[in-house]
Each structure stands twice: as structure tokens, then as C-alpha cells.
């Protein structure tokens with residue numbers, strides 16, 4: 596049985612969270628002299644002289660309605676990278692505990708583990724970028740606190756088979772983090788539908804991809820209210836700034852526009868997937884459920900530099916074990932994708 600208190604770091608269990616000025620005040624008031632703000636105003640714009648809501652109540656309420664979860668099942672972070680870091684700090688004792696990830700995958704799990712002095716176990720994905728479940732289960736140690744699964748996976752673009760994730764959720768007594776940064780572009784449903792079933796499930800999503808808000812830094816974690824309350828307890832109090840909260844609320848009213856944009860990106864992705872194999876240098880185009888495509892080419896470094904010379908930047912993943920010979924290409928606008936195809940044909 597999963598028991599959150601068995602895996603939380605003792606210092607986190609013991610500590611009291613920071614109590615902000617507005618947490619201590621209850622009732623109505625018109626004169627705020629409690630938070631050392633600038634009451635004359637802001638040089639940046641309306642309201643920005645005031646600290647933002649540390650609990651992001653309005654924003655969480657709206658996200659809850661859209662995502663079909665409860666507000667207390669949502670954590671908001673300064674990008675999902677902040678949630679990754681907080682999860683380590685919540686359950687992994689530096690120098691003692693470990694995490695397991697499945698390369699080739701998103702690089703921040705490793706960076707964040709190293710920063711927090713968390714040991715790293717890596718089980719390579721199979722040739723078709725799926726999880727070798729038996730191998731993963733055998734690699735779990737008493738010190739293993741978190742398993743990171745990225746689906747759709749970055750940089751390979753594929754969804755991970757739900758049966759594999761379910762097997763791991765059932766067998767592992769630590770946190771299973773399913774990173775769904777690219778889920779809006781995918782053909783499968785989000786794991787948020789199954790939160791009630793798995794008390795050790797944490798789902799990451801972000802406003803940086805489909806919502807087009809990478810510059811605002813807003814990431815989400817969905818989990819049991821119990822897990823979310825601990826993440827909230829240890830987060831920096833004002834981690835989501837006022838401008839981000841306001842702009843996100845506005846964006847959430849534009850779900851139709853989100854659908855249109857996702858549809859267009861997916862359409863462009865399929866056009867690229869169909870066009871790329873005809874080009875002489877292209878050896879393999881991997882299927883994608885994301886807004887990027889992994890492409891194996893004959894001379895990745897040569898092509899990468901050739902494209903750079905034309906002012907086109909893609910991601911060179913050729914030196915990453917499991918991605919030999921590969922470039923990762925984000926789906927652009929119709930014009931950008933045509934320019935890319937033309938340039939690759941010229942190489």
C-alpha cells in the first residue's frame with residue numbers, strides 16, 4: 596500500500612510553511628500596511644505593487660473546471676520544471692534517496708536530481724521507445740522514491756503504452772510522475788481521468804506548449820489533495836506572479852482558439868511526417884503525438900549546420916544514446932515548414 600507519509604522527507608513533514616501577510620489577515624480591509632508593498636503604486640502597471648494570491652484560488656478554480664479535477668488536486672508552478680524540483684525536495688533525502696528515469700527522455704529530471712543530490716537510475720527505453728517494464732520493476736530499490744515517465748516522450752514524440760504505466764503504478768510504492776507536457780497534441784486521453792485510482796500518481800502538464808505561454812512560466816501538477824498540500828506547503832509563497840495569473844485566466848476563456856491552434860499544429864505535423872521520408876538524407880521519421888518530430892538522417896551534424904547556415908535552428912539529438920543520427924524538429928507555421936523542407940532537400 597502507498598502511504599505518502601512513508602516517503603516524505605522527515606524535515607518536510609516537521610516544517611511549518613511560510614505564513615504570508617495575507618494568510619494571517621482575515622476579513623475585509625481597505626488600507627493594507629501589512630506586506631511592505633509600495634502603496635503609492637507601481638512603475639510596471641496596475642495592481643503590480645501588490646503581492647499575488649499565493650494560493651492562486653481563482654486560477655485553480657477555472658483550471659479545475661476545464662480539466663475535470665478538484666481545485667485541491669492542482670499545484671501551479673513557475674513552469675513544470677519548478678514542480679519537478681519540488682517533487683525531489685519533497686521526498687528525496689539528499690545523498691540517500693534515488694529516482695529512476697527512462698532515457699532518451701526530457702533532460703531536466705536528471706539535472707534536477709543532480710542539483711538535489713538525488714541518485715539517478717536509468718533504464719533505457721526499448722528500440723520502439725517503450726518501457727521495458729520487467730527491467731524497471733527489477734531496478735526499484737528501497738531508496739527509489741520517484742519514477743519519471745514522459746508521455747508523449749521528449750525527444751522521441753511517442754506516447755507510452757498505458758498498460759506499462761499502470762503496471763508500474765500498481766507495483767511501485769513511491770511517486771510515479773507522468774509528464775504530459777505534450778498531451779494536448781496526442782491521440783490519447785490524459786491520466787488526470789485516473790487520479791482517483793492511483794494515490795501515487797502525479798501528472799505534470801504545462802501552459803508552455805499548446806497554450807503558447809512558454810514566456811509566462813506556468814506549469815501544473817495534478818495529484819491527490821494530500822500530495823498537492825505538501826507541494827503547496829514547500830513552494831516559494833508567491834511562485835506564480837500576478838501578470839501570469841491574470842493572463843492565464845484570460846487564456847482559459849479561449850478554449851476554442853486552443854483547439855484551432857492544436858488542430859493546425861497537428862495538421863502541419865502530419866504534412867511534415869508525410870513529406871520528410873521523400874528527402875534523400877532522411878532515413879527514418881518517427882511517429883509523433885507531440886508538436887515535434889524525431890527524424891533520423893544520414894549526416895545529422897552536417898544537416899544541422901547546413902540548416903543553421905540558412906537561419907533554421909533545430910535540436911541536434913544525435914549524440915544522445917538511443918537517438919543516434921537524429922534531429923528533433925519542432926512543428927512550425929506552414930511557411931516555416933515549407934522553408935525547412937526546401938532547405939533539407941537542398942542539402
Ligand SMILES: Cc1ncc(COP(=O)(O)O)c(C=O)c1O
Nearest residue numbers: 674675676701749776801803814
Ligand atoms: C517533457 C517536458 N516536460 C516539461 C517541460 C518544461 O515545461 P515548462 O516550460 O512548463 O517548465 C518540457 C519543456 O520542454 C518538456 O519537454
